[in-house]
Amino acid sequence: MDHFIYRDGQLHAEDVPLAEIAAEVGTPFYCYSTATLTRHYRLFDEALAGMDHLVCYAMKAASNQAILRTLGDLGAGMDVVSGGEYLRARAAGVPGDRIVFSGVGKTRDEMQTALAGGIRQFNVESEPEMQVLSAVAKDMGKMAPITIRVNPDVDAKTHAKIATGKSENKFGIPISRAREVYALAASLPGLKVIGIDVHIGSQITELEPYRLAYEKVAELTEMLRAEGHEIKRLDLGGGLGIPYERSNEAPPLPTEYGALIKDTLGHLGCEIEIEPGRLVAGNAGIMVSKVIYVKSGEDREFLILDGAMNDLIRPAMYDAHHDIIPVAEPAAGVEQQPYDIVGPVCESGDTFAKQRMMAPLATGDLVAFRSAGAYGAVMSSEYNTRPLIPEVLVHEHQFAVIRPRPTFDEMINRDTIPPWL
Ligand code: LLP
Numbered sequence: 064m065d066h067f068i069y070r071d072g073q074l075h076a077e078d079v080p081l082a083e084i085a086a087e088v089g090t091p092f093y094c095y096s097t098a099t100l101t102r103h104y105r106l107f108d109e110a111l112a113g114m115d116h117l118v119c120y121a122m123k124a125a126s127n128q129a130i131l132r133t134l135g136d137l138g139a140g141m142d143v144v145s146g147g148e149y150l151r152a153r154a155a156g157v158p159g160d161r162i163v164f165s166g167v168g169k170t171r172d173e174m175q176t177a178l179a180g181g182i183r184q185f186n187v188e189s190e191p192e193m194q195v196l197s198a199v200a201k202d203m204g205k206m207a208p209i210t211i212r213v214n215p216d217v218d219a220k221t222h223a224k225i226a227t228g229k230s231e232n233k234f235g236i237p238i239s240r241a242r243e244v245y246a247l248a249a250s251l252p253g254l255k256v257i258g259i260d261v262h263i264g265s266q267i268t269e270l271e272p273y274r275l276a277y278e279k280v281a282e283l284t285e286m287l288r289a290e291g292h293e294i295k296r297l298d299l300g301g302g303l304g305i306p307y308e309r310s311n312e313a314p315p316l317p318t319e320y321g322a323l324i325k326d327t328l329g330h331l332g333c334e335i336e337i338e339p340g341r342l343v344a345g346n347a348g349i350m351v352s353k354v355i356y357v358k359s360g361e362d363r364e365f366l367i368l369d370g371a372m373n374d375l376i377r378p379a380m381y382d383a384h385h386d387i388i389p390v391a392e393p394a395a396g397v398e399q400q401p402y403d404i405v406g407p408v409c410e411s412g413d414t415f416a417k418q419r420m421m422a423p424l425a426t427g428d429l430v431a432f433r434s435a436g437a438y439g440a441v442m443s444s445e446y447n448t449r450p451l452i453p454e455v456l457v458h459e460h461q462f463a464v465i466r467p468r469p470t471f472d473e474m475i476n477r478d479t480i481p482p483w484l
Contacts, residue, residue, distance in 0.1 A: 089453075121341075220268070376444075
């Protein structure tokens with residue numbers, strides 16, 4: 064459920080008509096709903112009620128500080144994957160002891176930044192990384208709390224580019240080698256082993272892969288405890304999918320996911336962390352764009368929008384489906400027609416949808432891409448020297464620009480010409 068709904072024939076974000084935002088900030092833009100972000104965070108928090116837990120929002124999904132502040136104020140922790148994300152979370156007011164640091168390639172600098180500022184734990188992904196973290200922490204006179212990310216060799220049954228839990232993926236250490244890697248961790252100075260981490264992929268639309276992975280984690284917990292390690296925290300990653308195509312998708316709900324966690328791991332008495340990104344932010348955001356031209360091809364009609372692949376890359380990159388709806392509600396019973404919906408960027412990959420059935424649209428009409436809150440703005444670029452599009456946050460009847468559109472001068476003046484030219 065989200066808070067983008069038609070009211071009086073106009074698509075609203077909570078109580079604000081999107082056409083009003085478009086008139087003020089121009090198109091294209093991203094728009095997020097505070098109520099939806101809040102609702103999604105709470106669904107996870109409530110799903111884990113009864114267990115000691117922390118929901119660490121995977122901020123890579125949407126990292127504007129206004130979003131982080133909204134979630135942080137509700138009590139959320141953050142899952143960060145770079146020094147930049149760490150500093151951004153801190154700037155948004157999230158305390159270090161609610162930040163977990165994931166990622167396969169943490170650098171010394173990033174480790175130092177997090178150790179100096181305070182960190183809940185590092186999720187370590189390899190032995191070389193562990194050696195470096197040990198050395199960095201020791202030099203700083205600190206103890207780095209760590210979990211080790213294990214790769215359970217489970218098929219998450221998702222798009223190949225976002226599956227992470229198979230042995231051929233670059234993530235984590237093979238679960239079969241966990242015993243020796245934990246023994247190494249226990250022998251190194253500067254490290255305090257506190258638990259296990261696992262994350263098997265993203266846009267996961269069934270519970271079975273989670274069950275398989277979490278059963279392996281339960282077994283591993285008992286084995287490591289028997290070896291004398293203190294395993295008090297389990298970080299279970301993120302990945303729960305969302306319905307992108309609302310008419311025919313119904314992925315499992317956070318409550319069902321929470322029940323599975325209790326079922327597979329509840330008996331261990333561990334503190335549970337989860338790292339959802341997409342389910343928190345995905346349907347809490349849309350991208351609004353304007354029709355520039357309607358162009359007739361040989362055998363099809365093209366809707367040429369002012370938004371493009373550089374603004375929302377998911378269709379080009381993952382063949383992802385996004386529902387696209389008109390901002391002005393079409394009259395009941397109006398006949399739909401197929402459109403190829405494209406952006407102005409100079410490559411054929413700049414196609415959002417082919418032969419999508421839509422009510423007839425004309426130049427100047429606004430459309431909204433649903434489910435664009437996660438991996439939308441954060442993956443945008445200035446390709447074709449197109450400005451990064453603004454982000455807007457709505458709260459009931461108020462809205463605020465939370466990242467303005469840069470001017471062309473700002474963009475162009477970032478380049479510097481070397482002295483020999
Ligand atoms: N934890 C870790 C360690 C991760 O690598 C990820 C996502 C998450 C949590 C959050 O997963 P989520 O709950 O959002 O599924 N750009 C792609 C998705 C990449 C996901 C990368 N890792 C897309 O647009 O589909």
